[in-house]
Amino acid sequence: MRDETAALVERIGNLEVELAERRRGEELQRALYEIAALSAADSPQHEHYVELHDIVGRLMHAKNFIIASYDAGDGMIRQQYLVDEDPNEVLESFPFGEGISSLVIRSRLPWLLDHALFESLVGAGEIRAPRGVVDFHSWMGAPLIAQDTVYGLIIVQSYSAEVTYTQADLDLLNYVASHVAAIVARWHSNIALKQANDELAASAETLRLLGDIGKDLTGSLDALAICKTMERHIAALLPMDAFGVALLSPAGDSLDYVYYIEDGVLDSTNSYPLDHPTSLAVLTFREDRELTLFNEAQLGNAPTASNIQESAPILSAVFRPLIANGRRIGVVTVQSHQADAYNERGLEVFRSATAYAAIALANADAYATAETARQQAAQALLDLHQAEAHLVHSEKMAALGQLIAGVAHEINTPIGAIKSSGRNISEALDSALLDLPDVLDEMDAAHRGYFSALLKRASQPKSVLSTREERSIVRDVTERLEGLGLEQARHRAGLLVQLQSHTDLNAVLPLLRHPAADRILDTAHGIASITTNADNINTAVDRVAKIIFALKSFSRFGGVQVWTESDLREGLETVLTIYQNQIKNGIELVRQFEDLPPVSCLPDEINQVWTNLVHNALQAMDHKGNLTLGLRRDGDNAVVSVTDTGCGMTPEVRERIFDAFFTTKPAGEGTGLGLDIVRKIIEKHGGQIFVESEVGRGSTFTVSLPIAGVG
Amino acid sequence: MEKGVLLCVDDEIIVLTALKDQLRRAFGSDFHIDVAESAEEALELLDELALDGHTLLVIVSDWLMPGMKGDEFLIKAHERFPSVVKIMLSGQAESEAVDRARREAALHDFLAKPWNAAALVESITQGLRDRAP
Numbered sequence: 001m002r003d004e005t006a007a008l009v010e011r012i013g014n015l016e017v018e019l020a021e022r023r024r025g026e027e028l029q030r031a032l033y034e035i036a037a038l039s040a041a042d043s044p045q046h047e048h049y050v051e052l053h054d055i056v057g058r059l060m061h062a063k064n065f066i067i068a069s070y071d072a073g074d075g076m077i078r079q080q081y082l083v084d085e086d087p088n089e090v091l092e093s094f095p096f097g098e099g100i101s102s103l104v105i106r107s108r109l110p111w112l113l114d115h116a117l118f119e120s121l122v123g124a125g126e127i128r129a130p131r132g133v134v135d136f137h138s139w140m141g142a143p144l145i146a147q148d149t150v151y152g153l154i155i156v157q158s159y160s161a162e163v164t165y166t167q168a169d170l171d172l173l174n175y176v177a178s179h180v181a182a183i184v185a186r187w188h189s190n191i192a193l194k195q196a197n198d199e200l201a202a203s204a205e206t207l208r209l210l211g212d213i214g215k216d217l218t219g220s221l222d223a224l225a226i227c228k229t230m231e232r233h234i235a236a237l238l239p240m241d242a243f244g245v246a247l248l249s250p251a252g253d254s255l256d257y258v259y260y261i262e263d264g265v266l267d268s269t270n271s272y273p274l275d276h277p278t279s280l281a282v283l284t285f286r287e288d289r290e291l292t293l294f295n296e297a298q299l300g301n302a303p304t305a306s307n308i309q310e311s312a313p314i315l316s317a318v319f320r321p322l323i324a325n326g327r328r329i330g331v332v333t334v335q336s337h338q339a340d341a342y343n344e345r346g347l348e349v350f351r352s353a354t355a356y357a358a359i360a361l362a363n364a365d366a367y368a369t370a371e372t373a374r375q376q377a378a379q380a381l382l383d384l385h386q387a388e389a390h391l392v393h394s395e396k397m398a399a400l401g402q403l404i405a406g407v408a409h410e411i412n413t414p415i416g417a418i419k420s421s422g423r424n425i426s427e428a429l430d431s432a433l434l435d436l437p438d439v440l441d442e443m444d445a446a447h448r449g450y451f452s453a454l455l456k457r458a459s460q461p462k463s464v465l466s467t468r469e470e471r472s473i474v475r476d477v478t479e480r481l482e483g484l485g486l487e488q489a490r491h492r493a494g495l496l497v498q499l500q501s502h503t504d505l506n507a508v509l510p511l512l513r514h515p516a517a518d519r520i521l522d523t524a525h526g527i528a529s530i531t532t533n534a535d536n537i538n539t540a541v542d543r544v545a546k547i548i549f550a551l552k553s554f555s556r557f558g559g560v561q562v563w564t565e566s567d568l569r570e571g572l573e574t575v576l577t578i579y580q581n582q583i584k585n586g587i588e589l590v591r592q593f594e595d596l597p598p599v600s601c602l603p604d605e606i607n608q609v610w611t612n613l614v615h616n617a618l619q620a621m622d623h624k625g626n627l628t629l630g631l632r633r634d635g636d637n638a639v640v641s642v643t644d645t646g647c648g649m650t651p652e653v654r655e656r657i658f659d660a661f662f663t664t665k666p667a668g669e670g671t672g673l674g675l676d677i678v679r680k681i682i683e684k685h686g687g688q689i690f691v692e693s694e695v696g697r698g699s700t701f702t703v704s705l706p707i708a709g710v711g
Numbered sequence: 712m713e714k715g716v717l718l719c720v721d722d723e724i725i726v727l728t729a730l731k732d733q734l735r736r737a738f739g740s741d742f743h744i745d746v747a748e749s750a751e752e753a754l755e756l757l758d759e760l761a762l763d764g765h766t767l768l769v770i771v772s773d774w775l776m777p778g779m780k781g782d783e784f785l786i787k788a789h790e791r792f793p794s795v796v797k798i799m800l801s802g803q804a805e806s807e808a809v810d811r812a813r814r815e816a817a818l819h820d821f822l823a824k825p826w827n828a829a830a831l832v833e834s835i836t837q838g839l840r841d842r843a844p
Binding site: 410412413414415416417418419420421423424427428464466467468471490491494522529532533536539540543581584585 | 714723724725726727728729730732733736739743745746747748752756775776777802803823824825826828
């Protein structure tokens with residue numbers, strides 16, 4: 001009987017254990033289900049942590065519960081959720097270090113600690129005791145690991161001997177943690193994707209919004225028209241009572257308002273030197289940063305447009321530098337009678353429109369520069385013709401005229417590049433605006449993220465590759481793409497290299513494998529080509545500017561001569577620019593220039609000396625051989641040498657070359673006055689000219705000029 | 712079958728950059744655009760293209776370049792690839808050189824810089840149409 005009773009009690013006991021285990025199993029099942037349901041959320045909210053806490057609380061004692069995140073990027077552990085019996089415990093963030101949270105993250109293992117184990121870990125140097133007292137009785141921490149990444153940890157702890165966690169509790173917590181980690185990982189990728197999406201959507205939206213502005217602006221090549229277009233568009237988007245565009249003057253020493261309109265009154269007469277003390281435009285330009293001013297006090301000291309009577313004070317103003325390809329070309333401003341007129345979105349629109357305007361104005365400037373160059377060339381010819389009338393020996397002048405006509409012709413190369421690239425930009429804008437929305441539609445969120453990253457890489461500054469280098473890289477990338485089993489490998493390799501995305505193919509592989517890969521790449525390339533072409537225009541304009549400088553120097557010829565401190569190197573470079581074509585044809589040019597202080601001289605006359613000597617040198621070697629220009633200091637003198645590897649001169653010829661009307665050239669080609677004039681100019685400067693020559697080896701003309709000038 | 716190749720030769724990288732983008736826009740879906748900075752480099756490239764099994768269709772070449780000039784280059788190219796469409800695009804070219812290229816390299820067209828994009832595209836299109844099979 002007793003045995004039966006005992007057996008019954010045991011069976012009941014077993015049943016109870018079994019039931020408890022089953023209930024626990026069911027509880028666990030339910031908990032995991034509820035955890036999984038949390039993944040529907042896009043991002044973690046407080047209520048989700050409360051729910052997690054509730055779920056864990058049903059599985060074990062969890063009165064004291066912490067969820068912390070870990071960011072490997074900045075090495076911070078951030079407590080996201082904390083419930084604790086101790087009211088002094090609050091959410092904390094701290095760097096990854098040597099505490100017990102860090103131990104869990106570092107070891108990637110769950111830890112069950114009591115005081116004894118804690119002390120021995122401290123003793124072994126595994127961890128360092130935290131700030132304050134260690135007051136827990138029993139402590140468990142489990143890492144949140146998903147896809148090999150530690151996202152943080154869950155902690156439960158008890159302060160009293162009534163609750164002592166066991167290995168089974170730890171296993172359970174760890175099991176739950178692995179499920180929570182999966183959710184956290186999903187949240188993380190959701191957040192990252194959402195960010196990428198938002199960025200892309202915002203940029204696509206801005207692009208759409210600014211598309212019309214961009215097309216309008218870059219379609220025009222007249223600075224005034226661009227200013228008016230920009231004013232019209234900005235007025236439609238932002239509160240605006242005044243609008244102005246100031247451009248850096250050609251001399252680079254002042255900002256000239258090419259356009260300023262306030263309350264409908266136009267005034268473009270104002271100009272401020274770059275050292276102006278109160279002009280806000282100048283300040284913006286000088287400091288190369290956006291200036292936003294939202295109250296009258298800040299605006300009070302700035303000068304106002306001279307021809308405009310203000311109807312009411314300006315209370316808000318934004319100034320922004322105009323930057324085209326890294327070069328500051330001016331400042332744009334938008335202003336309002338309202339206070340605090342510009343919010344962040346308005347500013348964003350203004351900034352983007354400014355970027356377009358900068359490209360457009362730089363284009364306009366490029367055309368204006370090219371146009372000026374043509375006029376300069378025409379003027380130079382005209383001046384020369386006028387000079388001719390006054391000069392008896394006109395042959396030399398005619399030759400110089402021919403020369404300059406040749407140089408003017410050379411401007412056609414950069415103009416061609418500017419024209420083409422300008423057209424490429426407006427076509428690229430057209431097709432980007434047309435294709436982008438469709439292409440974005442065809443991609444899912446993840447692919448849009450890759451696309452966004454692709455555009456970002458493509459807009460980084462480009463390194464200049466020779467065509468040979470680029471081809472070798474393309475060949476290499478082609479092979480790698482073929483290795484990955486991709487079609488059209490060569491075409492795509494070319495595009496990827498242009499997009500600066502060939503080094504890490506993994507970053508673009510999802511796009512390459514996308515069904516619409518071709519259109520995606522083409523669209524990205526189209527957008528990126530806007531930058532490429534704008535850079536190209538910039539380079540071409542620099543070239544034109546250099547040629548204009550040379551032409552200007554020569555167009556002054558025959559004018560009033562003024563003694564000036566002049567850098568001889570600049571004069572020599574000017575002459576080399578003028579002769580660039582003839583030199584390019586078969587001459588190896590060597591410059592041996594030392595740094596010299598400026599020399600007091602008549603720059604135009606001195607340039608005529610270099611022109612004569614270079615011209616003679618090129619003729620002496622029939623435009624084939626080495627031309628060496630030297631510039632050095634010898635005591636108080638500057639010494640310039642021009643060496644050719646031409647036919648050289650016999651001693652008899654050498655004796656007579658500085659005589660007037662002496663020439664070895666066929667009749668009609670030279671007057672025999674070139675070196676006579678050179679000698680006279682050098683004497684006027686208190687200098688000397690020497691010649692060394694050897695038949696068949698070449699000649700060296702050496703000119704020595706006193707740096708301080710005459711007297 | 713690899714795409715046919717359009718080759719641009721100019722010693723000015725600004726011209727190559729503008730041309731490459733322009734021609735890619737006009738012909739990129741049908742042809743591959745290659746560029747070279749000198750006649751010498753272009754001749755090497757002709758060998759490579761032939762080795763890789765590419766068909767050279769069009770050459771657009773500058774005239775005044777350091778080293779070999781455009782007319783000489785086009786004549787050399789013509790000896791090896793008589794059916795290639797050859798166009799000279801130059802800011803300044805001696806008229807004898809252009810005449811020589813017309814005679815000895817079957818020059819299809821001469822265009823002056825600054826060039827008109829539409830005219831260049833039209834010239835290439837027409838050249839391809841008339842190309843000896």
